[in-house]
Amino acid sequence: MKKITSLAPGRTCLFGDHQDYLGLPVIACAIDRNIKLIATENQTETFVLNMVDINEIRVIDIHEAFEKLESRDYFASSLRVLRRHGCKPTSGYDITITGDIPINSGTSSSSALLMAWIRFLIEAFGIDHEVTPEFLSKLGYESEVLEHGEPGGMMDHFSIGVGNIVYINTKKPFSFDVIGTELKGLITGVSGVPKETIGLLGELKGNALMAIDLVKQNYPQFDLNAAEIEDLDKYRNCLPDRMIPFFEAAIKNYHYTKEALKEFEKPVLDLKKIGALMNGHHEVLRDLLKITVPRIDAMVNAALKAGAYGAKIVGSGGGGSIVVIADPKNEDAVIKAILDAGAQEAYAVNVDPGVRIINNIEI
Numbered sequence: 001m002k003k004i005t006s007l008a009p010g011r012t013c014l015f016g017d018h019q020d021y022l023g024l025p026v027i028a029c030a031i032d033r034n035i036k037l038i039a040t041e042n043q044t045e046t047f048v049l050n051m052v053d054i055n056e057i058r059v060i061d062i063h064e065a066f067e068k069l070e071s072r073d074y075f076a077s078s079l080r081v082l083r084r085h086g087c088k089p090t091s092g093y094d095i096t097i098t099g100d101i102p103i104n105s106g107t108s109s110s111s112a113l114l115m116a117w118i119r120f121l122i123e124a125f126g127i128d129h130e131v132t133p134e135f136l137s138k139l140g141y142e143s144e145v146l147e148h149g150e151p152g153g154m155m156d157h158f159s160i161g162v163g164n165i166v167y168i169n170t171k172k173p174f175s176f177d178v179i180g181t182e183l184k185g186l187i188t189g190v191s192g193v194p195k196e197t198i199g200l201l202g203e204l205k206g207n208a209l210m211a212i213d214l215v216k217q218n219y220p221q222f223d224l225n226a227a228e229i230e231d232l233d234k235y236r237n238c239l240p241d242r243m244i245p246f247f248e249a250a251i252k253n254y255h256y257t258k259e260a261l262k263e264f265e266k267p268v269l270d271l272k273k274i275g276a277l278m279n280g281h282h283e284v285l286r287d288l289l290k291i292t293v294p295r296i297d298a299m300v301n302a303a304l305k306a307g308a309y310g311a312k313i314v315g316s317g318g319g320g321s322i323v324v325i326a327d328p329k330n331e332d333a334v335i336k337a338i339l340d341a342g343a344q345e346a347y348a349v350n351v352d353p354g355v356r357i358i359n360n361i362e363i
Contacts, residue, residue, distance in 0.1 A: 001041035004093075004123050004360045008116035009034045009352035010101040011108045011159035012188060012323045013314050014274075015257040015281055016168075018289060020153025021205045022212070022224065023171040024254050027261065028159040029183065030352040035099035035112040037120050040363070044092040049075070051097045062089035069148060074114045077147035081139060082121055086128030093124065102345060104194045106313075106320025111156035115140050115355045123357050134176070136355060137161030151202045152316075163354020167261055171225055179264045182351050185271055185326045187334060189303065189311075191295045192344030193319030201316050204246065204289060211247035214239055229255040249288040256281040275309025275325040282312030291317025298341040306330070306337035 009030040016026030042048070047060040058075070065083075066076040079089075097116075101109040118139050122131055129135055140157030144150065158168050158176055165180035216222050218238035232251055236244055260277045263270060282300060286292045292300075296313050299322050303311040308326040315321070326334045331348050338346040 001363050002039075002124065002360065003041070003363045004039045004120055005358040006037045006039075006116045006120040006123065006355070007034050007358050008037075008112040008119065008160055008355040009163070010112050011156055012186075012321075012349070013155060013159075014165070014278070014323065015260045016155070016253065017281070017285055017313070017315060017317075018201075018204055018208070018249070018291075019253055019257065020155045020168065020170040021151060021201070022208055022250055024224065024250065025170060025257055025261070026153075026155045026168045027165065027179070027257060027264065028155050028168065029165040029180075029186075030159050030163045030354050031107070031186070031188065031349040032352040033099075033101045033107065033188075033349065034352070035097065035101060035109065035116045036358075037095060037097050037113075037116040039093040039095045039120050039124065042092045042094045046092045047089075048092070048094045049097060050095065053097075053099060054103070062092055072110075072148065074110065074144055075117060078114060078118050078121070078139070078143035081143045081147060082118065082127065085139070087121055087125050089121070089125055091124075095120075102190045102321070104320070105190045106195045106315030106317075107188065107190075108156045108160065108315075111140060111144060112160055114144055115157065115160045118143065119355050119357060123360055133162040133354060134158075151205050160355055163352055165264065165351055167264070179261070180269075180351070181353075183269070183325075185309075185328045185331060186349050186351070187303070187308075187324040187326060187331060187338070188345075188347060188349050189299050189322045189324060189338040189343045190345040191293070191299060191319055191321060191342075193293050193295050195316055195318050195320035200291065200318050204291070207243065207246040208250050211239055211243040212250070214243065215247065224250065224254075227251050227254065245288040249284050252284045252288070253281060256284070271325055271327070272309050275311075278310030278312050278323075278325060279304070282310075285313050285317065289317070293319055295342050296320070296322060299338050299343050302337040302341035303334050306334045308334045
């Protein structure tokens with residue numbers, strides 16, 4: 001019998017929150033908090049999933065087609081997607097799932113679980129395609145977003161599937177580049193306030209697209225990917241007041257992401273410059289998109305007061321976590337300040353190489 005262990009990291013968004021669903025670029029990285037899936041072949045035709053951290057067991061018939069999907073059932077949707085690519089389960093497994101990615105914190109615990117599951121299924125049963133980081137990432141995006149008709153983008157899946165620090169160009173033709181393998185002084189702070197993903201994402205995406213469409217009606221040649229921050233005054237005049245913040249946020253967040261890419265392309269990283277850009281990005285998310293909550297604001301302010309170079313909310317917002325850049329020598333003081341400001345957890349993280357198989361052995 002086979003015993004297969006797969007591992008998928010969480011991720012943090014450094015630049016580009018609320019950008020990938022607009023076809024704008026993102027800079028994100030996988031971090032060394034992970035979901036581990038240990039699968040031992042059994043003598044049945046079922047997957048027995050023991051999700052230890054949430055004290056839940058699920059049994060799935062390996063032949064189940066899942067013609068109708070339940071909301072957010074990514075185990076099912078990924079099985080559906082993988083079947084279309086020739087990955088068809090032929091034996092059951094007892095599967096233990098554990099992890100140290102905080103749940104509902106904006107660091108992609110659900111996407112990490114999905115990617116670990118997909119990587120296990122491919123390892124166990126094969127697939128009609130070369131298994132590359134890009135292919136794995138696309139499978140994750142297809143399974144989580146496209147199959148369920150959700151409003152999210154592909155940042156989570158490419159951050160986890162490709163690993164490292166990745167620049168993701170989400171505009172067609174889609175492309176990505178690994179722009180780094182380490183980032184010193186990286187800290188995650190978890191608020192303990194559950195984030196609000198689907199509803200908030202849908203609302204902000206809808207408003208941003210509506211604002212962009214209004215601009216295009218007045219300026220048919222407008223191209224969001226070519227827009228510059230200096231153009232804002234020109235386009236504001238054709239928008240109702242309530243739509244201006246969503247358009248302004250898209251332009252400004254894109255600006256900070258482009259400027260950050262220039263820094264990451266340099267041979268030596270300037271953490272202070274990256275931190276300053278991160279602060280600008282957070283101000284847009286806080287003041288224009290209004291996705292922060294008081295505890296997140298307190299954590300960001302405390303980190304900066306303790307000497308961090310930059311700090312911002314991560315992910316869809318409404319709670320969740322923050323990412324911080326600090327002098328590595330000052331990490332402990334910054335972590336303490338974040339905790340003192342009410343964080344549930346705060347810890348230093350390293351850049352992770354991405355989803356992978358740890359072992360595949362006969363027992």
